[in-house]
Structures are given as C-alpha cells and as structure tokens.
Amino acid sequence: MNDNVKSAARVLDILELLSRAEEPMALKDLVTVLGLPKSSAHALLRTLQSRGYVQRDAADRYALSDSLRQSPGWIGGPDAHLVAVARPVMDRLRDDLDETVFLGVRGNRGDVKVIAKSVSRAPIRYDSDDPGLRPAYCTAMGRVLLAFWDKKSTDAYLLRTRLRAYTPRTVTNAAKLRMVLAKVAADGYAVLEEEYVLGGSATATPVFGGDGTVVAALNVGTVSARYPAAKSRIIAGVVRGAAALSQRLGYRRAA
Numbered sequence: 718m719n720d721n722v723k724s725a726a727r728v729l730d731i732l733e734l735l736s737r738a739e740e741p742m743a744l745k746d747l748v749t750v751l752g753l754p755k756s757s758a759h760a761l762l763r764t765l766q767s768r769g770y771v772q773r774d775a776a777d778r779y780a781l782s783d784s785l786r787q788s789p790g791w792i793g794g795p796d797a798h799l800v801a802v803a804r805p806v807m808d809r810l811r812d813d814l815d816e817t818v819f820l821g822v823r824g825n826r827g828d829v830k831v832i833a834k835s836v837s838r839a840p841i842r843y844d845s846d847d848p849g850l851r852p853a854y855c856t857a858m859g860r861v862l863l864a865f866w867d868k869k870s871t872d873a874y875l876l877r878t879r880l881r882a883y884t885p886r887t888v889t890n891a892a893k894l895r896m897v898l899a900k901v902a903a904d905g906y907a908v909l910e911e912e913y914v915l916g917g918s919a920t921a922t923p924v925f926g927g928d929g930t931v932v933a934a935l936n937v938g939t940v941s942a943r944y945p946a947a948k949s950r951i952i953a954g955v956v957r958g959a960a961a962l963s964q965r966l967g968y969r970r971a972a
Contacts, residue, residue: 724761727751727753727757727758727761728761728765730751730753731747731751731758731761731762731765731771732765732770732771732781734747734750734751735747735771735779735780735781736781738780738781740778740780741774741776741778741779741780742778742779742780743776743777743778743779744758744759744762744777744779747762747779762779766779768797768798769782769795769796769797769798769799769800769801770782770797772801782797782800782801796822796832799820799822799832799932799933799966800820800832800833802962802965802966803820803833803924803933803935803962803965804833804835806935806958806961806962806965807820807833807834807835807935807958808835809958810835810935810937810954810955810957810958811835811836811837811838813954814937814947814950814951814954815837815838815839816837816839816842816843816937816938816939816947816951817834817835817836817837817842817843817844817937817938817939818834818835818935818936818937818938818958819831819833819834819845819858819935819936819937819938820832820833820834820924820933820934820935820936821851821858821859821862821921821933821934821936822862822932822933822934823853823862823866824850826874826877827853827859827862827863827866827870827871827874827878828850828851828852828853828859829850829851829852829853829856829858829859829862829934830850830851831845831847831851831858832933841940842939842940843917843918843919843938843939843940844938845914845938851913852878852883852913853874853878854874854875854878854880854888854894855880855883855887855888855909855912855913856909856912856913856919856921857907857908857909857919857920857921857934857936858907858919858921858934858936859934860897860898860901860907860909860921861901861906861907861921861922861923861931861934862923862931862934863898863901864898864899864901864902864907865902865923865931866931871898875891875894875895880894883912883913883914884911884912884913884914884915886910886911886912887912887913888912905922905923905956906920906921906922906952906955906956907919907920907921907922908920908948908952909921910941910944911941915941916940916941916942917938917939917940917941918938918939918940918941918944919936919937919938919939920936920937920948920951920952920955921934921935921936921937921955922934922935922955922956922959923935923959924959924962924963924966925963925966925968926963926966926967926968927966927967927968929968932966935955935958935959935962936955937951937954937955939951
C-alpha cells in the first residue's frame with residue numbers, strides 16, 4: 718500500500734472511530750485503539766480539525782464535528798468550517814427568539830442547501846428535515862442568496878427555473894420576483910410568509926465572508942400564527958445574528 722492510500726485509510730479509520738465514540742477521545746486513546754504512530758495521528762487530526770471534520774475540546778480530546786453529527790447530510794471543507802463557526806451564534810439566536818434557526822448556502826445552480834439548523838425548544842415550532850435543495854425563488858434564504866448574487870447569475874436562474882406555486886401565496890411572476898429581490902437587497906433581509914409552506918413564515922439575512930462576498934443566509938423559521946406579533950423582534954434578531962457570524966468569519970463592514 719503506497720503512502721497516499723495508507724493516509725487515506727487512516728483518515729477514514731479516525732472518522733469511523735470518532736463517529737462510534739460516545740464521548741470525545743484523547744490522542745493517546747485514539748492511538749491505542751487504532752495502532753497508529755502518535756505523530757501521524759496527531760498530524761491527521763490537526764488536518765481534519767482545520768477542515769471542519771473534527772473538533773478539539775478544552776481537555777485536548779477529539780470528537781466528530783457537530784457539523785457532521787447534527788447537519789442534514791454529510792458536509793466537510795468550507796461548509797463544515799462555516800457550520801462550526803456558526804453553531805454558537807445559531808444556538809444563541811434560537812434561545813433569544815425561541816424559534817428555529819437555519820443556515821443555508823447556494824447550491825451549484827442557485828437553489829438552497831441547508832447545512833445546519835438549531836431547533837426551537839417551543840412545544841409548537843417550525844422545523845424541517847428535508848435533505849434536498851430548496852427553491853431559491855420562494856424561500857427566504859433563497860431570496861437573500863439571489864438578491865446578493867451577481868445580476869447575470871440571478872437572471873440566468875430565473876430564466877431556467879420553472880416558477881411553480883408551492884402555496885396559493887407563492888410569487889411566480891418573474892418581473893414581480895425581481896422587484897421583491899431588489900427590496901431584499903435594499904432592506905438587507907427577506908421576509909417570507911407562507912409562500913413555500915402553509916403555516917410557516919421565515920426571515921433571512923446574508924452572511925458575509927472575510928472577502929465581503931455573501932457566503933450563506935441565516936434564517937429564522939416560525940409558525941405563521943405567531944409571526945405578526947414577533948416580526949420586528951425576529952428581524953432585529955436575525956440581522957444581529959448574521960452580523961455577529963459575519964464578524965466571526967472575518968468580515969469588516971466598510972465605513
């Protein structure tokens with residue numbers, strides 16, 4: 718077995734062991750179980766940690782990243798790093814608003830991929846376990862990502878996408894959607910009431926990376942019946958949460 722194949726096998730051994738572990742593992746215990754050289758195991762763990770697959774706690778113990786354990790589907794690389802940075806912000810926002818918080822990124826063709834969520838503890842709450850892509854044109858996260866995409870890409874998305882009605886309230890007119898997206902860009906957030914799911918409303922705002930580009934959308938989903946009374950508080954909360962997350966990612970807003 719060549720060195721590259723051996724390293725790949727060791728990486729998979731580490732991930733599989735940590736996925737089965739009931740609590741974080743110290744380096745010495747991991748080395749003992751897998752029979753790996755300590756230096757090699759340490760180097761591989763540091764690489765996995767830097768790519769967002771593994772996290773290390775204050776006691777120098779390693780565990781599979783929450784982004785892998787809790788997110789809808791397997792994610793790694795930049796998305797895993799984004800989730801790791803976002804998790805405390807999302808949990809705090811969930812607790813402040815007592816509503817469910819989602820984090821979504823743009824898929825290859827413009828629709829939304831949910832990479833993390835922090836579910837409300839309220840007895841009646843909005844939640845979704847849909848692992849697939851969500852349409853950008855009729856979701857709050859999607860409208861944020863379309864509004865802050867370059868115009869050429871957004872126009873191409875609207876041209877190739879069949880704008881079907883998910884509910885009687887879904888906007889399916891391309892010209893009207895462009896007006897809606899212009900408002901989202903001007904306001905800095907998107908509000909969506911029962912256009913994707915009856916009974917569910919959402920508020921989303923952009924998350925900026927260190928280079929100033931929009932890397933994700935932060936979203937608060939709520940039951941429509943209680944949304945009107947909480948709307949201004951939810952908007953303020955999600956805008957504040959996205960600003961905190963953007964700052965954690967290295968974004969510095971220009972004066």
